[in-house]
Amino acid sequence: MVENNTKSSIRLFGLLSSTSPNKIFFAILLGSLAGLAYAIIVPLILLSLQPELSRLMQPEFSSSYWLLGVFEISNPAQALFFFSVVMFILLCRVISESLIAQSSIDATVGLRKMLYARIIQLPIQKLEQIGPSRLLTALNNDIGQISVGASVMPNILVASTTIFGMFGFLIYLKLEVFLFIIWVIVFGALTYRIPLLFGRKYMSKARNSFDGIQEGMRGLVYGAKELKLNQHRQHAYLTENIHSFEHRFSVAQKHGRTLLSLGMNYGTLISFFAIGIVTYVMANYYVLSQQSLLGVVMVLLYLTGPVSTVMNLMSSIIMARVGARKLDALLSEMPIEASGKVTEVADCQQLRVTGVEYTYSGLKSEDHAFHLGPIDLTIHRGDVTYLVGGNGSGKTTLAKLLSLHYIPEKGHVYFDDQVVNDDNRQACRQQISAIYSDFYLFTKLFGLSSEELDARAVLSLKQLGLEGKVTIKDGEFSSTDLSAGQKKRLALLVTYLEDRSIYVFDEWAADQDPGFKEIFYYNILPELKKRNKMVIVITHDDRYFHLADKLVKMENGKILEEVTGENVQLSQAHSAVGAGTSESSIENHGQEADGVI
Numbered sequence: 001m002v003e004n005n006t007k008s009s010i011r012l013f014g015l016l017s018s019t020s021p022n023k024i025f026f027a028i029l030l031g032s033l034a035g036l037a038y039a040i041i042v043p044l045i046l047l048s049l050q051p052e053l054s055r056l057m058q059p060e061f062s063s064s065y066w067l068l069g070v071f072e073i074s075n076p077a078q079a080l081f082f083f084s085v086v087m088f089i090l091l092c093r094v095i096s097e098s099l100i101a102q103s104s105i106d107a108t109v110g111l112r113k114m115l116y117a118r119i120i121q122l123p124i125q126k127l128e129q130i131g132p133s134r135l136l137t138a139l140n141n142d143i144g145q146i147s148v149g150a151s152v153m154p155n156i157l158v159a160s161t162t163i164f165g166m167f168g169f170l171i172y173l174k175l176e177v178f179l180f181i182i183w184v185i186v187f188g189a190l191t192y193r194i195p196l197l198f199g200r201k202y203m204s205k206a207r208n209s210f211d212g213i214q215e216g217m218r219g220l221v222y223g224a225k226e227l228k229l230n231q232h233r234q235h236a237y238l239t240e241n242i243h244s245f246e247h248r249f250s251v252a253q254k255h256g257r258t259l260l261s262l263g264m265n266y267g268t269l270i271s272f273f274a275i276g277i278v279t280y281v282m283a284n285y286y287v288l289s290q291q292s293l294l295g296v297v298m299v300l301l302y303l304t305g306p307v308s309t310v311m312n313l314m315s316s317i318i319m320a321r322v323g324a325r326k327l328d329a330l331l332s333e334m335p336i337e338a339s340g341k342v343t344e345v346a347d348c349q350q351l352r353v354t355g356v357e358y359t360y361s362g363l364k365s366e367d368h369a370f371h372l373g374p375i376d377l378t379i380h381r382g383d384v385t386y387l388v389g390g391n392g393s394g395k396t397t398l399a400k401l402l403s404l405h406y407i408p409e410k411g412h413v414y415f416d417d418q419v420v421n422d423d424n425r426q427a428c429r430q431q432i433s434a435i436y437s438d439f440y441l442f443t444k445l446f447g448l449s450s451e452e453l454d455a456r457a458v459l460s461l462k463q464l465g466l467e468g469k470v471t472i473k474d475g476e477f478s479s480t481d482l483s484a485g486q487k488k489r490l491a492l493l494v495t496y497l498e499d500r501s502i503y504v505f506d507e508w509a510a511d512q513d514p515g516f517k518e519i520f521y522y523n524i525l526p527e528l529k530k531r532n533k534m535v536i537v538i539t540h541d542d543r544y545f546h547l548a549d550k551l552v553k554m555e556n557g558k559i560l561e562e563v564t565g566e567n568v569q570l571s572q573a574h575s576a577v578g579a580g581t582s583e584s585s586i587e588n589h590g591q592e593a594d595g596v597i
């Protein structure tokens with residue numbers, strides 16, 4: 001049914017390096033060079049301040065002077081070297097950071113594109129289960145955090161290079177001090193992880209509450225009308241739902257941030273503990289000249305910069321790892337529908353289902369999950385088939401199986417003699433056009449646009465009573481801010497322009513005015529039949545049942561009765577008469593809407 005979902009896990013650094021390996025290689029190279037150059041700055045300053053510290057210093061460094069305008073420059077070669085190093089750092093860092101920024105933008109866009117592709121490849125039933133809130137949070141929240149985290153990884157490497165460079169200088173100054181600092185760093189690195197570990201747990205909790213907040217926001221926007229009319233409901237919805245998620249979010253965030261702050265500051269201040277111990281304790285046990293002690297303290301002070309950079313960036317990494325785990329979990333719940341080897345199938349003349357069964361899974365209570373089938377049904381090209389039955393009888397579910405949106409758990413769907421399977425499902429779907437009650441109207445005729453199409457669309461807009469409401473240019477609608485009925489007419493126009501073999505309409509006429517209802521049943525459907533289309537109509541409009549070629553009555557997920565030919569008219573004659581549908585009124589509508597689409 002679906003391809004096994006390969007267990008992928010998002011690695012922050014891998015994300016950047018896989019998007020643009022060369023850029024990242026150069027960014028790290030330049031960043032590391034900048035880091036090493038940084039590490040040279042302290043010895044250089046120390047050399048210029050205390051010539052006796054230098055074992056390598058050339059005599060001319062301390063003896064010569066240059067005059068630059070009114071400025072007197074001592075140690076010109078050393079000064080030139082110093083400023084060259086600063087310029088080198090500037091250049092390396094700017095290039096390195098801009099390369100990282102570019103790679104991080106590419107990685108973010110790449111992640112988003114990957115999510116779009118996965119949503120497209122997601123079977124409809126799974127998409128309905130996951131719901132839009134989780135997908136939107138992944139897109140807006142998690143991917144943003146992942147890309148921030150990934151983009152700071154190279155900065156951590158750069159800061160680490162500076163730290164290692166400074167270590168080299170520290171060894172040169174005093175090996176014992178270096179060993180002590182290493183011990184302090186190992187101790188600090190181990191202990192500072194404790195608050196970070198708990199901090200991350202709280203941040204994960206906060207992230208989980210965010211899904212609830214997002215869902216709550218949807219209710220606020222889409223349920224605004226219902227909430228406005230009932231203050232009790234409004235209050236209860238806010239306090240019991242959104243506020244309660246917000247409360248959980250804020251408690252978890254506050255705890256998390258406090259712990260992260262504790263961890264970061266502790267980590268940053270570790271170097272000061274080390275400075276204190278070296279200055280006040282170690283100096284009493286080891287032979288450290290005043291100059292060496294000054295050098296060591298300067299190195300340690302200088303180290304606080306890159307050390308705090310590493311510590312501060314760790315919070316971005318932690319947030320990114322929370323986001324990556326959440327996205328990983330979501331992706332592992334998103335099976336990939338088989339793309340199929342067959343690219344085209346012959347025009348379907350007969351759509352047949354045999355022994356088809358379907359259950360809505362993934363519900364909180366599986367006992368109450370609706371079960372459809374087993375169903376056997378054959379639908380022919382050139383026929384208008386009505387699916388009728390009470391609310392919840394399974395008409396839409398069956399239609400979604402016929403339009404190949406749902407994949408049956410038992411039984412088969414046949415396009416003529418071919419069984420629909422993973423190989424040909426995509427190709428078979430290209431013969432179907434459907435308007436379900438939750439249809440989405442795109443603002444453009446994506447994949448359809450052409451000048452000829454525009455001309456056809458303009459003609460049909462007029463015939464569908466949308467002239468003056470919507471215009472179309474280069475396949476794009478001027479507006480989709482229409483009434484519910486008008487939107488459905490525009491959706492009908494889109495399906496008409498697609499010119500598919502099989503049409504599925506789920507209660508299309510439900511929100512049309514009486515005039516257009518008649519046009520739909522008396523003109524549009526017969527015209528599609530005349531064009532030899534296979535038309536499946538879900539309807540509750542019993543006054544039009546007699547117009548069907550086949551009436552499929554459903555109850556409790558099963559077909560109760562199939563009525564064909566004259567029997568359709570006989571069984572529904574009374575309702576047609578009862579509803580006052582006269583031949584003359586039909587004729588009138590026929591003339592009114594002559595040539596509709």
Ligand SMILES: Nc1ncnc2c1ncn2[C@@H]1O[C@H](COP(=O)(O)OP(=O)(O)OP(=O)(O)O)[C@@H](O)[C@H]1O
Binds near residue numbers: 393394
């Ligand atoms: N996405 C879903 N997840 C779980 N259960 C669902 C889902 N969609 C529908 N159902 C259940 O399946 C049953 C049949 O629904 P279906 O939409 O097929 O009925 P219907 O005959 O088209 O109803 P109506 O005339 O009201 O549109 C219902 O009882 C409903 O609770």
